Amino acid sequence: MKIPVVALIAWLAACALSPAQTPTAKLPPPPALPPESAQFDFWIGEWEVTAKNGKVVGHSRIEKIANGWGLLENWESPGSPGKSINAWNPAKKCWQQFWVGSGGSVLELTGGLAADGNMVISGPSPGPAGRTTLNRITYTPNSDGTVRQHWEISTDDGASWNTAFDGLYHHRRS
Template sequence: MKVKFKVLLIIMVISTKIVAQNNVCNCCTSEYKLFDFWLGDWLVYNKKGVKVGSNKVLSMQDSCLIQENWKSTGQTGTSYNYYNNADSTWNQVYIDNSGTVLELKGRFVNNTMTLKSKPIKSTKSNFYYYNRITWKKINENEVSQVWDIVTEKDSIINVVFDGIYKRK
């Protein structure tokens, strides 16, 4: 009887350790939480206060991935956002219903998430430009997002989008 009890006790200890190892959250460190202010169900407005769309932003894959689901009149888009521990960067891949693909990489600095594309050669002139998108938490219920086209020296060529997210 004592032998059976000892064997049972050993099995319980080993299985508890295995379960504990399997429940480790690899993406629960502070770096993976830096973009969590964007999570939520949002109505999105331009600077004039006109509603331009909605966005549902979800945490997925045990906090390793953030999925964006954009909707506006005639346009939908989905992005996947993740922290890459290998190079300490945040990354986004955005694809919309017109076939546009946008790949961005960047960091969270001074309470602002800034992601930027690789250089793109202009078809009209002999220069390179970048897509740069920034997100900043205004308060618990508002986030600003600005999408600029910028030069290699970060001078703004065009503002594609300047909006405010308001939590539903």
């Protein structure tokens, strides 16, 4: 019995395009989250952010990502939106934040939960005239449900600190 070449080509193409009939291997369950991964949960939510004078300076949405292993910050402010990814790094036993702003600013900070319940992260960044600027950001969960973010910078190796940003996060009403 002769099979026409066209029929053979059609049969081979159909076999090549049909899904494989091999069973799908089950993936192992993801590792359990360490307790430290919940230390920054007080920052999760939809926020309106005000300056010390009460003026709204921006809005932020903080959400869990990557099966609870990280937090994504979506910061919206006129002229200076940005995003950060925050995660507990079990290998380094610290929190890490990677921030990128719309103007190309980048910060890489590390730290952790202090004894007083504040999250404190810090790290260097390029400063004016080629000098290093130290950054320290403290997140304070307040009893009224607000969160204070106090960002300080030092251009003298930590001998003195100046406030770069001091915002109060208020839960947005639906």
